[in-house]
């Protein structure tokens with residue numbers, strides 16, 4: 164079905180940061196035309212759904228550049244503790260109990276939350292990632308997926324699973340990357356192997372990098388250089404590389420990230436909640452590093468709401484640097500859309516432009532928290548919340564509209580999640 168969104172406020176996120184008032188005609192999943200008063204032919208009118216947009220903002224769908232969708236089932240399972248205790252004493256043991264089926268329903272839950280908050284694509288690293296891929300296929304959202312890799316007796320199994328994921332699920336909506344978890348859970352040999360495989364498969368890598376002081380201190384003790392330099396030496400930066408966190412990076416590290424075109428994902432809520440501190444995002448941007456925004460998992464945030472993440476991302480940097488004009492609303496919105504798409508080597512989404520994919524979020528402008536509206540971009544970043552999302556459209560398919568998800572059976576999902584919760588409460 165084609166779509167004509169009439170007379171909306173259009174935040175393009177294009178190079179000129181244009182905000183227009185007009186129509187968007189979506190045909191065969193692409194943005195066919197953006198103009199005022201688009202007239203459709205008789206034939207086009209026969210197959211088009213018209214959305215009255217005079218009280219709507221149309222913007223590029225949000226891209227959650229770092230999460231673990233299959234981990235959504237562990238929301239509120241372990242809070243208020245530092246990363247290593249959280250990860251090694253709570254999360255990893257609990258993950259031993261998660262079955263494929265649990266990861267599938269957990270992924271549906273995360274995708275439901277993301278669709279309802281205007282997110283049209285997410286970058287993910289988890290295990291049983293084929294279940295997340297299945298949920299992505301079923302729901303119609305887009306994703307860059309990786310099967311998390313670590314060094315232990317299952318190292319090769321995880322690499323084989325990554326290759327299977329690549330062969331079985333790569334498509335227009337799904338890209339598969341290699342996902343070495345971090346430099347503290349992967350041997351140097353594995354990092355080198357992954358760098359070679361990524362080149363061989365002509366794909367990218369995503370990794371948790373310089374997230375905590377522990378990670379960096381242990382790295383200097385073991386290798387006598389920083390985590391960034393380890394990754395660079397292993398060859399991970401010789402392909403598309405998405406580095407989540409980059410909190411403890413020094414000027415030399417930032418120079419390397421910039422020179423090697425590594426994209427950083429800024430996860431402010433996770434960094435704060437796990438007590439990891441503040442990524443030097445302003446400095447990275449000044450040095451030319453491409454920065455996107457992520458929520459991390461629902462177990463270290465604890466939501467997947469990119470509208471909130473954008474708000475926090477902007478305020479945090481302004482406060483730390485005491486520069487109220489940095490990371491302004493337009494910049495933040497681009498970090499959560501086009502910057503993220505570019506980070507994954509995807510150049511046909513993230514901007515509302517003719518010829519681009521119709522990955523669009525529509526937000527209501529008449530809700531009290533969105534009034535008045537002198538600046539729609541400011542209202543999106545500093546005022547909006549998921550209740551303002553009217554519709555989420557991916558490749559021209561309406562996946563969520565006016566409170567209803569069209570590709571997820573919400574009641575059945577709630578029942579499944581409740582029964583998994585009951586099981587995990589007893590067994591972990």
Ligand SMILES: N[C@@H](CCSC[C@H]1O[C@@H](n2cnc3c(=O)[nH]cnc32)[C@H](O)[C@@H]1O)C(=O)O
Pocket residue numbers: 231234250254255258288289290310311312313321344371374433459460463
């Ligand atoms: N542990 C998996 C391989 C890694 S999957 C990705 C991993 O990242 C973990 N994770 C989630 N959030 C974070 C974070 O903020 N920092 C580091 N790891 C995280 C998550 O719990 C999951 O175990 C296995 O044994 O097969």
Ligand SMILES: [Zn+2]
Pocket residue numbers: 229230231371407459460
């Ligand atoms: Zn993570």
